[in-house]
Amino acid sequence: MFLLAITCAFVSKTLSGSYMNSMLTQIERQFNIPTSLVGFINGSFEIGNLLLIIFVSYFGTKLHRPIMIGIGCVVMGLGCFLKSLPHFLMNQYEYESTVSVSGNLSSNSFLCMENGTQILRPTQDPSECTKEVKSLMWVYVLVGNIVRGMGETPILPLGISYIEDFAKFENSPLYIGLVETGAIIGPLIGLLLASFCANVYVDTGFVNTDDLIITPTDTRWVGAWWFGFLICAGVNVLTAIPFFFLPNTLPKEGLETNADIIKNENEDKQKEEVKKEKYGITKDFLPFMKSLSCNPIYMLFILVSVIQFNAFVNMISFMPKYLEQQYGISSSDAIFLMGIYNLPPICIGYIIGGLIMKKFKITVKQAAHIGCWLSLLEYLLYFLSFLMTCENSSVVGINTSYEGYVVF
Numbered sequence: 001m002f003l004l005a006i007t008c009a010f011v012s013k014t015l016s017g018s019y020m021n022s023m024l025t026q027i028e029r030q031f032n033i034p035t036s037l038v039g040f041i042n043g044s045f046e047i048g049n050l051l052l053i054i055f056v057s058y059f060g061t062k063l064h065r066p067i068m069i070g071i072g073c074v075v076m077g078l079g080c081f082l083k084s085l086p087h088f089l090m091n092q093y094e095y096e097s098t099v100s101v102s103g104n105l106s107s108n109s110f111l112c113m114e115n116g117t118q119i120l121r122p123t124q125d126p127s128e129c130t131k132e133v134k135s136l137m138w139v140y141v142l143v144g145n146i147v148r149g150m151g152e153t154p155i156l157p158l159g160i161s162y163i164e165d166f167a168k169f170e171n172s173p174l175y176i177g178l179v180e181t182g183a184i185i186g187p188l189i190g191l192l193l194a195s196f197c198a199n200v201y202v203d204t205g206f207v208n209t210d211d212l213i214i215t216p217t218d219t220r221w222v223g224a225w226w227f228g229f230l231i232c233a234g235v236n237v238l239t240a241i242p243f244f245f246l247p248n249t250l251p252k253e254g255l256e257t258n259a260d261i262i263k264n265e266n267e268d269k270q271k272e273e274v275k276k277e278k279y280g281i282t283k284d285f286l287p288f289m290k291s292l293s294c295n296p297i298y299m300l301f302i303l304v305s306v307i308q309f310n311a312f313v314n315m316i317s318f319m320p321k322y323l324e325q326q327y328g329i330s331s332s333d334a335i336f337l338m339g340i341y342n343l344p345p346i347c348i349g350y351i352i353g354g355l356i357m358k359k360f361k362i363t364v365k366q367a368a369h370i371g372c373w374l375s376l377l378e379y380l381l382y383f384l385s386f387l388m389t390c391e392n393s394s395v396v397g398i399n400t401s402y403e404g405y406v407v408f
Contacts, residue, residue: 001242001244002066002162002163002246002250003163003175003178003179003240004026004242005066005239005243005246006069006135006155006159006179006182007053007178007181007182008182008239008242009069009073009155009159009182009239009240009243010155010159010180010182010183010188011180011183011185011186011189011239012073012183012188012232012236012239013076013152013155013186013234013236014182014184014185014186014190015186015187015190015193015232015235016076016079016080016148016190016191016232016235016236017187017190017338018046018186018187018188018190018191018194018316019043019190019191019193019194019228019229019232020042020083020145020148020193021184021320022042022190022191022198022227022335022338023043023194023197023198023225023228024041024042024196024317024318024320025140025143025224025321025324025331026202026222026223026331027041027138027225028224029219029220029221029222030086030093030202030222030225031086031135031137031138033138034388035321037138039317040142040143040227040315041141041142042145042148043140044142044145044149045145045146045148045149045152046147046149046150046224046235047146047149048079048145048146048147048150048151049149049150049152049153050149051150052150052152052153053157054289056068056153056154056157056158057153057157057158058285058288059285060154060157060158061122061158061161064155064248065158065162065248066160066162066229066243066244066246066247066248067160067244067248068151068154068158069150069154069155069158069159069240069243070153070241070243070244071154071237071240071245072151072152072153072154072234073151073155073237073240074151074236074237074240075147075148075150075151075152076148076150076236077147077151077232077233077234077235077236077237078144078150078233078266079144079147079148079149079150079151080144080148080228080229080230080232080233080354081144081230082140082141082143082144082147083140083141083145083148083226083227083229083231084138084144084146084226084230085137085140086135086138086140086141086226086229087225087226088226089137089140090135092203092206092207093202093203093222095214095220095221095222096220111188124167125327136394144326159179160179161178163176164176165176165250165252166249166250166251166252170358170361171358172193173353173354173357173358173362174323174355174357174358175354176353176354177350177351177353177354177355177357178350180350181347181350181351184343184347184350185347186204187263187316187339187343188230188289188339188343188347190228190346191335191336191339192336192339192341193226193228193231193362194332194335195332195333195335195336195339196332197223197225197227197228198216198223198225198330198331198332198335199223199330199332200222200223200224200227201221201222201227202222202223202224202226204224213225216330216332217328217329217330218333221330221331223239223331223332232356239328255346270402283347305340308375316338316342317340319334320334320335320338321334323337323338323397345403356406364369377392
């Protein structure tokens, strides 16, 4: 039961995260904010996560872990609801009635065009290139993302530790692989939801969409970004319900008789009582953190994780925007392509990896070696993408003179 519940929690948390990343372009257009601010809003999730992750990971193991996870899911739902509030508190979205020659993406796919030349009129006033923020309601999105980050903190550390405490050693990798598969199914659902919402006009239900003069391929189009956040809020709250009915401890998997179960519970209680008497609930916190900080293997793992996640987060956050601008596709198509091409292979890898570790009883050290060589192979294959380049497009006034061109 716990395995199913924690898998659903991973689905809901990654659903919310992938949807947020996919809606960054829509949020940028809705509030007319610069990309730098959009990046800060997106990174605010990690701010909320960092505020609590150390304390929740350490002290949460001494409390009722399933209830802590349930509370975290509720807080995530609250954060998603906060992010949808600006739609109900601000005026309807107003788009410009005129647009530049490069405004429509569907007619502006100049990347890799044969003999493609982009003719642009130079901007006389530099202030024209500066975005004017339409509303400060984006603060709700910022705060909501911080709250969502705070709510997610107990799910991963407490959920994985709960599984490892009560699962057989040889079954633990498979169970964790199944849970991590949920972390891939969530983004897939989130990207599909984002693709749908990006095709629905932001003020649908309040305006007559038949009167619109823009389409989803237009740079002025804003999808119903708020609707998906409401769905994510509901999913997170529903996911929290089972955790409030789960026990704090489970018998160790493989103990078949009642005598074994009782003996195991008594041993766990004795160990816990001795630990509390010897250290207390807080006295050993700082020494524990010091020992981790002085562990070279652990710190190296943290460094590698930071590098890997930095690349992944940048790709998942801004690749849709890049595809829109460079290849002239709509937001919904860009989001859909991101999900289809990236997530299924990761999902398959988690399941196969867990099965291989269980079948061949691979140790942690052996798994690290396998991961290292596979990562090296992955990076070498990525380098091949640099060979598939296009010639630079000619942009008048940038890398081509104005001679022979009509500027308008």
